[in-house]
Amino acid sequence: MKAIQLDNYGPVTGLKEIDTETPALLKKQVLVKNHAVAIDPYDVKFIAGKMGTSEELPLIPGSSVVGEVVAIGSDVTDFKVGDRVAATRHQKTYAELVPVGQSAATKVPDDIDDIHAVAAVIGAATGYQMIHRDLNIQPGQKVLVQGGAGAVGSVAVQAALNIGAQVYATAKPADFDYLKSFGDVTPIDYHTAYENELSDFDAVLDTIGGAVSIQSAKILKTGGILRSIAGLDEKALSAFDIDAANTFSDGKRPNLEALFADMVADKITFRIGQVLPFTLANLRDIHEQARQHSLQGKAVLKFDTF
Numbered sequence: 001m002k003a004i005q006l007d008n009y010g011p012v013t014g015l016k017e018i019d020t021e022t023p024a025l026l027k028k029q030v031l032v033k034n035h036a037v038a039i040d041p042y043d044v045k046f047i048a049g050k051m052g053t054s055e056e057l058p059l060i061p062g063s064s065v066v067g068e069v070v071a072i073g074s075d076v077t078d079f080k081v082g083d084r085v086a087a088t089r090h091q092k093t094y095a096e097l098v099p100v101g102q103s104a105a106t107k108v109p110d111d112i113d114d115i116h117a118v119a120a121v122i123g124a125a126t127g128y129q130m131i132h133r134d135l136n137i138q139p140g141q142k143v144l145v146q147g148g149a150g151a152v153g154s155v156a157v158q159a160a161l162n163i164g165a166q167v168y169a170t171a172k173p174a175d176f177d178y179l180k181s182f183g184d185v186t187p188i189d190y191h192t193a194y195e196n197e198l199s200d201f202d203a204v205l206d207t208i209g210g211a212v213s214i215q216s217a218k219i220l221k222t223g224g225i226l227r228s229i230a231g232l233d234e235k236a237l238s239a240f241d242i243d244a245a246n247t248f249s250d251g252k253r254p255n256l257e258a259l260f261a262d263m264v265a266d267k268i269t270f271r272i273g274q275v276l277p278f279t280l281a282n283l284r285d286i287h288e289q290a291r292q293h294s295l296q297g298k299a300v301l302k303f304d305t306f
């Protein structure tokens, strides 16, 4: 099969095209013929070497896949050949064929196309999980989503609104109309010292990390809950009487299934950015762009011609 391999961390020229063996399938894995991958900040940082460089190279990077099941392991009970599934997995998705554990794979409803399915598996699924599970938002609670216009944040905002929370979200002013398109959201310009104006929040989702987690702590009420997916300084936060912790996406089926159901019901939507053929040149280019600035909408690369 054809694939893109990472030979060196750092410049995007560390990515190259290879011909390699079809991946061996474990008993509880399905083999997916790849239709499309999404570009997530994790992939961008990993290839740049900003997530550490301890994973041995070369390897096939990429963390999202949507496509058709073409083979199943001997202990797979939940899928059959021909099913269309989407998943996130650690590496190996920049390839024509991708092995995926059945607990991570989710059938894609007919109403969701490949582009939206693969765009959902990391960013959107994480925002959804944070609101429903990690923050366990309840109706009427006052919640701030840091990075509310991003892939994670925009879905967190909608999930919290759907629950009936009072939702605030930080973004740049150019994204305020986008935030308001979701409903009764109070947009906050992240360039301001908003932590001096806001108070008494029940919960904050931090998708930015660093100093933003301190700003988040300042606006929480005593005992308020802060969850970060971007790395908070737990030592600095020990001065606050709040429940603060780092967390992460579990990448499992129940959360993605529930998100897909809300997408089909038009309760959750998100921005799609560039949609391009999956080629080495396009992959390098989009990674380069994402290193310079946040991508406006999820970029997706399709395998039609690879």
Ligand SMILES: NC(=O)c1ccc[n+]([C@@H]2O[C@H](COP(=O)([O-])OP(=O)(O)OC[C@H]3O[C@@H](n4cnc5c(N)ncnc54)[C@H](OP(=O)(O)O)[C@@H]3O)[C@@H](O)[C@H]2O)c1
Pocket: 040, 041, 042, 122, 123, 126, 146, 147, 148, 149, 150, 151, 152, 153, 170, 171, 172, 190, 207, 208, 212, 229, 230, 247, 248, 249, 250, 293, 294, 295
């Ligand atoms: N731990 C996990 O399981 C997990 C899972 C998914 C994602 N993540 C991480 O979560 C982060 C966000 O991911 P994403 O996919 O949502 O990224 P994204 O789509 O690029 O969105 C980031 C958003 O944050 C905004 N922003 C930048 N600086 C800000 C600040 N100081 N305050 C508030 N907003 C700010 C950006 O706006 P501009 O347009 O102004 O730059 C952009 O809208 C990434 O670091 C990613 O690696 C972690």
